[in-house]
Structures are given as structure tokens and as C-alpha cells.
Amino acid sequence: MSQELIDLVVDMREDEAVKLAEKLLDEGAEPLSLLDDCRTALGIIGDRFAAGECFVPELILAGEMLRQIGAMVKPRLAAGEAGEQKKLGRIVFGTVEGDIHDIAKDIVVFMLDINGFEVMDLGVDVPVARFVEAVKEFKPQIVGLSGFLTLAYDPMKNTVQALADAGLRDSVKIMIGGGQMDDQVAAYAKADAYGKDAMAAVTLSKGWVGAN
Amino acid sequence: MKIIAEKINGTRKRVAQAIQERDAAFIQNLAREQAAVSHTAWVDANAGTAPQREPDDLIWLVETIQSATDKPIALDSANPKALEAAIKVVKTKPMINSISLEPGRRDIFPIVAEHDCPTVALASGEKGLPKTQEECLDNIARLLEKTRSMGIRDSNLYVDPLAMTIGSGIQNGLIFFDSVREIRRRFPEVHITCGLSNISFGLPARTYINRVFLALSMQAGMDCAICDPNNHDIQTTILATELLLAKDKHCLNYTRAFRAGVFNKPV
Numbered sequence: 001m002s003q004e005l006i007d008l009v010v011d012m013r014e015d016e017a018v019k020l021a022e023k024l025l026d027e028g029a030e031p032l033s034l035l036d037d038c039r040t041a042l043g044i045i046g047d048r049f050a051a052g053e054c055f056v057p058e059l060i061l062a063g064e065m066l067r068q069i070g071a072m073v074k075p076r077l078a079a080g081e082a083g084e085q086k087k088l089g090r091i092v093f094g095t096v097e098g099d100i101h102d103i104a105k106d107i108v109v110f111m112l113d114i115n116g117f118e119v120m121d122l123g124v125d126v127p128v129a130r131f132v133e134a135v136k137e138f139k140p141q142i143v144g145l146s147g148f149l150t151l152a153y154d155p156m157k158n159t160v161q162a163l164a165d166a167g168l169r170d171s172v173k174i175m176i177g178g179g180q181m182d183d184q185v186a187a188y189a190k191a192d193a194y195g196k197d198a199m200a201a202v203t204l205s206k207g208w209v210g211a212n
Numbered sequence: 213m214k215i216i217a218e219k220i221n222g223t224r225k226r227v228a229q230a231i232q233e234r235d236a237a238f239i240q241n242l243a244r245e246q247a248a249v250s251h252t253a254w255v256d257a258n259a260g261t262a263p264q265r266e267p268d269d270l271i272w273l274v275e276t277i278q279s280a281t282d283k284p285i286a287l288d289s290a291n292p293k294a295l296e297a298a299i300k301v302v303k304t305k306p307m308i309n310s311i312s313l314e315p316g317r318r319d320i321f322p323i324v325a326e327h328d329c330p331t332v333a334l335a336s337g338e339k340g341l342p343k344t345q346e347e348c349l350d351n352i353a354r355l356l357e358k359t360r361s362m363g364i365r366d367s368n369l370y371v372d373p374l375a376m377t378i379g380s381g382i383q384n385g386l387i388f389f390d391s392v393r394e395i396r397r398r399f400p401e402v403h404i405t406c407g408l409s410n411i412s413f414g415l416p417a418r419t420y421i422n423r424v425f426l427a428l429s430m431q432a433g434m435d436c437a438i439c440d441p442n443n444h445d446i447q448t449t450i451l452a453t454e455l456l457l458a459k460d461k462h463c464l465n466y467t468r469a470f471r472a473g474v475f476n477k478p479v
Contacts, residue, residue, distance in 0.1 A: 057382075
């Protein structure tokens with residue numbers, strides 16, 4: 001573990017963090033330990049975000065640092081080791097039918113991805129049937145439904161219902177989020193939870209796969 | 213500068229509660245305080261309720277707002293049924309908020325054409341928000357083809373190029389100002405508007421970003437904004453910017469506002 005690397009990532013010192021990672025690798029540091037350090041740093045950043053001390057552009061930059069360091073680490077991993085970067089779980093994510101908003105969804109997908117989930121992003125205006133199909137084929141533990149408008153309430157409800165009709169409801173936890181969503185909408189749509197932002201989605205997801 | 217006053221929006225918790233409980237006094241107060249600002253051109257009414265309830269809720273909102281002010285209302289909904297229901301009870305010609313190329317908004321165009329209403333026209337396309345400036349301008353050009361073919365006048369359009377949050381792309385401010393200039397150049401008759409606070413989403417101390425964004429956008433050619441007209445920073449920024457852009461003859465609005473106490477620090 002390199003406390004220095006963790007600190008640099010947390011302090012948003014992109015160039016220095018990337019350089020240090022390079023140096024550590026050249027000096028023979030364990031490649032996987034670098035990824036662990038990045039995850040530790042992201043956890044701290046996530047907590048700060050939740051506390052209102054750290055902001056969206058910093059989440060994006062943190063993800064950027066993790067990507068760069070990840071790309072450096074990957075070629076140095078032995079064939080078997082790649083498997084050790086086990087994903088925490090699979091998530092199907094999309095903005096429901098009739099709604100085309102993607103900015104917040106993209107941030108959530110991105111945060112889930114860099115926090116160790118394998119995310120299948122179905123995009124925007126996703127028909128109910130496409131969610132059902134994706135759950136069958138990708139076998140996720142979690143489904144994330146995004147929607148910005150109040151018009152998304154019913155498509156969310158219909159999507160949850162369709163998963164139930166297809167006999168898939170018990171195989172997944174369903175979270176919703178977006179502009180006009182809240183706990184009441186989650187109850188209306190019969191989803192399992194509402195998440196207010198990207199970090200909430202990460203926390204919910206980690207809880208559901210027992211990774212907290 | 214025209215303001216579409218944004219506060220009567222059912223997606224805000226307190227307003228949702230007032231709609232649910234039919235708390236007319238609460239809505240009337242919001243309508244009155246927003247209408248009292250001279251830049252307010254429309255008081256927005258967004259019921260924000262489930263589609264089945266929305267027509268009734270929007271009618272109630274319109275009637276309640278009209279009992280408090282004569283300012284025209286911006287009917288804010290993506291639901292043609294709610295818009296059609298509400299348009300029957302408005303006393304003065306309303307604004308429609310909004311049309312776009314999104315498939316779900318298709319049925320709103322005929323309502324705008326039939327009633328010859330001013331309307332917010334979003335730059336989103338069939339597949340969502342524009343990813344680039346080219347896509348944004350292309351969407352607007354195609355939207356105008358459609359409105360023109362339906363006899364909707366350019367001067368009734370309040371085009372929203374959709375400001376993206378600066379937090380997710382540091383170029384987003386520049387892209388917005390460029391888009392505004394380009395829309396002005398290509399479509400001189402249309403008005404240009406935007407939801408003012410989107411630009412600062414995800415950042416702290418948002419009011420500083422919002423008000424400078426407002427001034428720079430006005431300089432680029434934006435002549436309308438969807439915002440809280442009672443916000444002291446917004447009010448004073450509009451007054452000063454209009455003055456500097458030669459839109460306030462003899463500085464009269466500015467000096468009058470001073471005498472009316474608009475520049476006093478809010479308590």
C-alpha cells in the first residue's frame with residue numbers, strides 16, 4: 001500500500017498521482033496493490049462527496065485517474081492475476097422508455113464502473129422489453145432505472161412489472177434515480193430503493209452484493 | 213430580458229404538497245411575488261404529477277395563479293392532454309413549455325400552432341440531448357423546419373440550446389455562448405432562453421456561477437431565462453447587464469430600481 005498514492009488521488013493531483021504510480025510500478029510494486037490504493041482513495045472521495053465537501057467534476061477527475069492507473073497496471077498483470085480483479089457484481093442500467101436524459105445516468109454508470117461493477121448501459125428511452133431481454137442475457141444482480149421527468153414514473157412501474165411477469169423480479173434488486181424521483185416513486189414503481197446521486201447508487205449496490 | 217418564473221413547479225416538495233392539498237394561498241403567494249418582478253414575462257406552472265392526475269392539477273394551478281396575478285402563464289408539461297385541458301382555462305395567451313424533436317413531444321406542436329402561442333423549443337433530438345455543438349445546431353435547424361412547415365412563427369420560439377453542466381465538461385460554458393451567437397446569426401427572429409441553474413449543477417457556491425453565466429449569455433444574445441425572478445443576484449445582474457449592453461435607455465431602469473431599494477442587501 002502506498003499512502004502517498006492514496007493522498008495524491010484524494011487531493012486531485014492527477015499528474016503527480018499518475019507519475020508516482022508509474023514510478024512504483026517501475027520499482028517493482030505489486031500492480032494490484034496500486035488498484036487497491038485507488039479504490040481506497042475513491043472511497044474517501046465518495047464519502048466527501050456525500051458530505052458535500054467534494055463535487056461532481058472531482059468525481060469525474062478521480063475516475064479519470066483510476067482509468068489511467070488501471071491502464072498502466074493491466075499489461076503488467078500476469079494472465080492469472082487479471083481474474084483477481086473480480087467484479088463486485090453485474091448491473092443493467094438505463095433511462096426508461098419515453099425519457100431521453102442521460103447526463104446524470106452517465107455519471108452514475110461511470111461511478112458504478114470505477115467502483116468495481118460490470119455495468120451494461122442500455123442507453124436512453126429503453127423499451128420495457130429491452131430491460132427484460134438484458135436481464136435474461138446478462139444475469140445482473142441489480143437493475144438501475146433512471147428517469148428525469150414525472151412521465152418516467154409509469155414506464156418505471158411497467159418495467160418492474162414486466163420483470164415480475166417474466167419471472168425475473170426475485171433475481172434482481174431494482175434501484176431508481178433521477179430528477180423527479182424519490183422514495184415515494186420507488187414505492188409506486190415497486191422498486192427496491194431510490195438513490196439520490198451516484199454515490200448513493202454505489203452504496204446501495206455494494207450493500208446488495210454484500211461488498212460494503 | 214424576459215424571465216419565465218420557475219418556482220411553481222410540482223417537482224419541488226413544498227409545491228407538490230400544496231398541489232396535493234389544494235393549498236391555494238401558498239400558490240397565490242408564489243405567483244404574486246414572482247409576478248411583482250418587472251422582468252417576469254410568464255409565471256411557469258408545472259404540476260409535476262402522474263400523467264392521469266396532471267390535467268386536473270394543472271387546471272387547478274392555472275386557476276389559482278390567475279386569481280393572484282394577470283401575468284401570462286407558461287404551461288409546463290410534456291403531456292398533451294394536460295396542456296389541452298389547461299389551455300381552455302387560461303385568460304391570456306399562455307406560453308407552452310415545451311416542444312422538441314423528442315418523439316414524446318410530437319403531439320405538442322399542433323397545440324402551439326393552433327393557439328399561436330409563444331413556446332420554449334428545446335434543442336434535444338430524437339435520441340436525446342445533443343452531444344456536440346453541431347448536433348445542437350442541427351437539431352434546432354430541423355426543429356425550425358418543422359415549426360415553419362406548421363405555420364409557427366420564428367418570433368414565437370424561445371429556443372433553449374440546453375446548457376450542460378460545467379462540472380462535467382470545462383468547455384460547456386464556451387459551447388453554450390457560441391451556440392447562442394450562432395443561433396442569433398442563423399435565425400435572427402427567434403428568442404433564446406435556458407434554464408439558468410443547469411450550468412452549475414454539481415458545484416458549490418452556485419449563485420456566483422449562475423449570475424456571471426447569465427451576464428455572458430445575455431452578451432452573446434440570450435434574451436430570456438427560466439429562473440427564480442426573486443433571487444437578488446439574478447435581479448441585480450440583469451439590471452446591470454442590460455445597462456452595459458445599452459438596453460436600458462438613460463439608465464432609467466437601473467436608477468429606478470435603486471430608488472425602489474432593489475439593490476439593498478436582502479435580509
